[in-house]
Amino acid sequence: DSGVTQTPKHLITATGQRVTLRCSPRSGDLSVYWYQQSLDQGLQFLIQYYNGEERAKGNILERFSAQQFPDLHSELNLSSLELGDSALYFCASSARGGLDSPLHFGNGTRLTVT
Amino acid sequence: AQSVTQLGSHVSVSEGALVLLRCNYSSSVPPYLFWYVQYPNQGLQLLLKYTTGATLVKGINGFEAEFKKSETSFHLTKPSAHMSDAAEYFCAVNFSGNTPLVFGKGTRLSVIA
Numbered sequence: 001d002s003g004v005t006q007t008p009k010h011l012i013t014a015t016g017q018r019v020t021l022r023c024s025p026r027s028g029d030l031s032v033y034w035y036q037q038s039l040d041q042g043l044q045f046l047i048q049y050y051n052g053e054e055r056a057k058g059n060i061l062e063r064f065s066a067q068q069f070p071d072l073h074s075e076l077n078l079s080s081l082e083l084g085d086s087a088l089y090f091c092a093s094s095a096r097g098g099l100d101s102p103l104h105f106g107n108g109t110r111l112t113v114t
Numbered sequence: 115a116q117s118v119t120q121l122g123s124h125v126s127v128s129e130g131a132l133v134l135l136r137c138n139y140s141s142s143v144p145p146y147l148f149w150y151v152q153y154p155n156q157g158l159q160l161l162l163k164y165t166t167g168a169t170l171v172k173g174i175n176g177f178e179a180e181f182k183k184s185e186t187s188f189h190l191t192k193p194s195a196h197m198s199d200a201a202e203y204f205c206a207v208n209f210s211g212n213t214p215l216v217f218g219k220g221t222r223l224s225v226i227a
Contacts, residue, residue, distance in 0.1 A: 002157060033214055043204065043217040056214055090157055099146045099208045100165040103215060105157035 003027065006091050006106035014114055018079040021109045025072055025093030031055070032074040033094075033103060034066055038087040049074055081113045116141055116209045120218035128226050133177075133192040135221050137205030140186065146208040147188040148215065149179055153201045161203075164188065175199070200225045 003026035013019055025032050034046040045058035049068035060066075063081075068074045078085060088110050092103035121136040139145060146165050150158040162173025169181040175198075179190045188205060205218040 002159070004157070035217075042219040045214050045216070048214050058214070092158075099210070100163070102148060102160045102163055103158075105150075105159070107155070107157045 002104040002106065004091060004093050004104050004106035006089075006109050008109060009107065010110050010112075012112045012114065013081060015081055015083060017081050017113075018077065019081065019111065021076040021078070021089055021091075021111075023074045023076070023091030023093075023106060025074070025091075026104050029093035029095050029104070030072065031094045031096065031101075032068055032072070033092040034060075034074070034076050035090040035092065036087050037090060037108070043090075046076070078111070083113050086111055086113045116207070116213070116216060118205055118207050118216050118218040120203075120205050120221050122221055123219065124222045124224065126224040126226060127195045129197055130194050133190070133195045133199065133223065135190040135203050135205075135223065137179075137188045137190065137218060138186055139188065139205075139207045139209075141207070141209055143209075144181075144183055145210075147179075147181060148206040148208070149173065149177070149188075149190050150204045150206060150217075151175075151201050152204065152220075158204060161190070195223075195225045197225050197227065199223060 005024040030051045033048045036044045046060040048056040066076045088108045090108045092105045094101040117140045119138045148163045149161040164181045172178045206215045
């Protein structure tokens with residue numbers, strides 16, 4: 001058990017809808033990351049937060065947004081969903097977000113857009 | 115552009131045989147290197163990491179990896195494969211403080227009885 005909790009485990013929704021994915025980091029970890037995993041693109045970095053502030057942004061679409069709250073949990077909001085957004089979304093956390101800090105991953109949320 | 119390349123999307127070995135999963139990165143500055151394993155329907159789990167110091171790094175489950183600066187490689191090995199090693203393996207590199215971990219596309223390891 002990595003200590004990172006993601007909810008829900010599965011999400012099935014229709015195109016055009018909006019969903020929210022939730023992540024609770026390991027106790028004491030200040031940095032939260034979101035990754036998207038799909039068969040054709042592999043693991044793609046979306047966004048990173050550190051202690052409530054956005055630290056780095058990757059290939060995140062404008063339809064997607066995220067935030068980290070004062071209690072350090074994070075939410076990833078996906079709107080105007082398209083079929084191509086179907087993927088596994090992972091949250092990861094690390095203590096400091098430094099170069100040598102490994103990421104600890106949750107078990108992911110599998111999103112299916114129909 | 116900084117990149118991580120894993121040679122072979124699928125590797126198949128016999129139980130008890132040597133496991134060798136290849137990873138190369140593009141950088142003139144030695145980065146921080148990691149290997150992760152993903153079992154079906156689970157998240158990624160850290161196998162081992164190289165930051166500084168000894169170039170041969172030992173990880174969990176009998177895996178080890180060697181950092182070779184001259185070859186910009188960080189290949190993962192295990193002397194004797196076990197059925198439970200069947201999983202997807204990802205090499206990941208932290209190139210700088212301004213970018214998060216960059217992952218390779220992964221190598222699926224199959225172990226044949």
